[in-house]
Amino acid sequence: MSGCGECKGCSTSGDSKIKNVDYTIALAGNANVGKSVIFNQLTGVDQIIGNWPGKTVERAEGLLLHKGKRIRVIDLPGIYSFSTYSMEELVSRDFIALEHPDAVINVIDASALERNLFFTIQLLELAPPLMIAVNQIDLAEKKGITIDTQKFSALLGVPVVQTVAIRGKGIPVLTDAITGLMQDHLVPPVLYYGKEIEERIGKILSLLDTVTTQYPVRWTAIKLLERDPAIVQLIRVQEPAIVEKAGLLAGEIESIHGEPVCVVMSAERYQIADRIAAEVMTIRPPGEGPVKKSLTDRLDEVALHPVFGYLGVIAVICGLLVWTFLIGAQVSGFLQAFLSHFEQYEPVVTGPLMDILWNGAFTGFVAGVTLVIPYVLPFYLLLAVLEDSGYLTRISVMLDRGMHKLGLHGKAIIPLILGYGCNVPAIYSCRIMETPKQKTLAAFLVTLVPCTARTVVILGLVAAFVNIWWALALYAFDILLIIVVGRIAFKAVPGESVGLIMEMADYHVPSASVVLKQTWTRTKSLIWIVFPAYIIGSAIIQAFYAAGLLTPVNNLLSPVTVLWLGLPAVIGITLIFGIVRKELTILTLAVIFHTTNFASIMSPVQLIVLALVSMLYIPCISVILVLASEFGWKKALSISVAEIVMAISIGGIAFRILSLAM
């Protein structure tokens, strides 16, 4: 098609991993409406989570088999509008407009009809074959809200079904309705705005004959009137005069209402939404007597309390970490013992090259298994439970003020907590931040959070051979350092920061399928990135080791390791190995000294300094790779270099202070 310069980038069908499908449908709607639950109900476990081509926005797709048809289901990101506030909004609207799904299911929350309808109205403008699933009707009924589905369907001119997805209610009806919709390809009716807006949409429409886009023509006219940057750009290339005229018309609306045109349009859409909601919704008036507080309100009284709230946050995060490491150490020990039946997993450095490489790869694999399964998996599982229950948003609210000091806001606490498991998924999750500056800052601070591998080093060196208090002191120092470095980076990194605007969803009992999916999404990146890096990196290092490069490297590094950090010369090589995987520091040390009693070879000060340096210098190869893919090599390398310099400086200072004190 001529004239659509953007189509190459946004084509998605070619990249889909699910082949030979008869139909493609998409789920769209606000966040927290149970969209993921419906997606899981439709597609079962067979789903793929990847990225939109060329964009760092998550894309989940699965396969629905219904009456012999193969239907691809795409779960669009949870969004509130089709403006250009975030990449999610752009990706979603381009998918619907340009990929022409055979049906779009708009999942809406029965308890918040107006805000959900605000989005529905924008979906209708894109004119896909549309239907509506009114979800969580059980929760709405508890609040005294009932919805007249038939009237709703008649008013909007699209099929409407009611569901309680979490219990599978209404899903068969939904599936049948989808089948009907895909075959009929009904185009939904047009909803009209107020007179002064419609007049101007009409004027723009009459001009649009001369241009071709893949977007629906009325939608293009509305977006031109809204001064939507992406659409303005698209039309300007073809016919600058139209953009100019649309700008003038938008100016007229602005002078009538005294507000930016996009805000006028939002208000107009909310007026329509309010009107429809009032027609189809009945709210039972609250009974006599004082209004009973909902469970969410009562829980929030504690969770957002000035004292108990903070105690709760600390207790939950500490509990999460302690639980993970108590359980993790047990399981990890068991797995290691089990795997040692198959192969010697301690580094082998002599013998034929293939043996050495194989041994390296195997130890890398063992390290991955004994870290991910016992530590990271339970940690992320519990975190997903907390997240789905709604408590994580309360932690964000409580810590928002503190995060401001770092140029971030409350939502950034999520990547930071994830970082204690593994930095890799934590860096991916920085996508929830709104501006590029906040994404970069959050990712940078995540790399300073001690992940499970680094915790193994701290526990193995300091807690085991000095005492637990020094290990905890290292943790406390790390938090302090994150605050100080965050302050500095906030001032140094250019760009804008925006404040928190976040929906506070009600608490609910977590859904097993959503929790498992979330855990899998996060753990999956470990399998694709961390495991290969562990296995390949370990094999290479083993060969490096066997080739006799040990002594020259140690000598080369000795000014830093011996003179500045006060550590034995062999630490040079273990620190380099640690770049592949942090816990390799300990393993290599054990092999070199032929002992696991590190207290016999290093003083307490040396153990603490080594743990400190390991904790702070560049995370590991996997993290550098992820940083590079999310932010480019330049930023990935500057973060790495900055952290090496910082770790060495702090390590040397710590050595001198601790030598005096201990």
Place this chain on the structure above:
Amino acid sequence: MPQEQVEEYLETIYDLESRDGSAKTTAIAKCMKIAPASVTEVLKSLSDKGFVQYEPYRGATLTEEGKQIAGTIKRKHRLLEVFLTDVLKLNREKVHDEACRMEHTISVETEDALCRMLDAPAHCPHGSPISPCNKGVGSCAECDGAGNAGASFVIRNKKIIPITDLHPEQKGRIAFIRGDCKVVQRLSDLGLTLGTTVSVLKKAPMGGPVEISVRRTKLAVDHAIAENIFIEPPRSGEP
């Protein structure tokens, strides 16, 4: 009595009243470094003009008219302070005295132009809030757009307060959202459109986010953003 002196007095009374509930003669005298006897003299004359209510020994409180004048001066004062520190890079300690002298001489046009140039700041360099202007606009974009054309605006005659001043469970209608267009659009996408009835559910401790209830949904909004959402407070008698 010269206008400048009237304004200085009203400003001092405004500060003392918001601190102590009323402005005692001795407190005013101490603040302005003037003998209590002359303060009493001036208070009587301000009372005659209808700017203050004055009862000997109990102190003075501002009338609605007095409050309006004092409020405008405070706004000019704080805008000037922002201008002097942010644009002219003057020392933060010095700007208060400087602004004290300038605030009486600048016109409404200058005040508006300052507000536009500084992107409608919410706080002075010392952290005190800057009240919104009294023009009948719904957002700053209108003022920005019309600024060059020199358009005049209807005066907003209703009292508006930031949503952060609402007590929990109190309701009000959104009258004006100050600030960046992107944030205004985000807020309106989530249902905070002009004229919508909203209420504050909770304010997180230590200047944390404010929980706002709108259209049966709950939003946590950054405190600094919430301070820029202005509402018409409920009239007495309304819930």
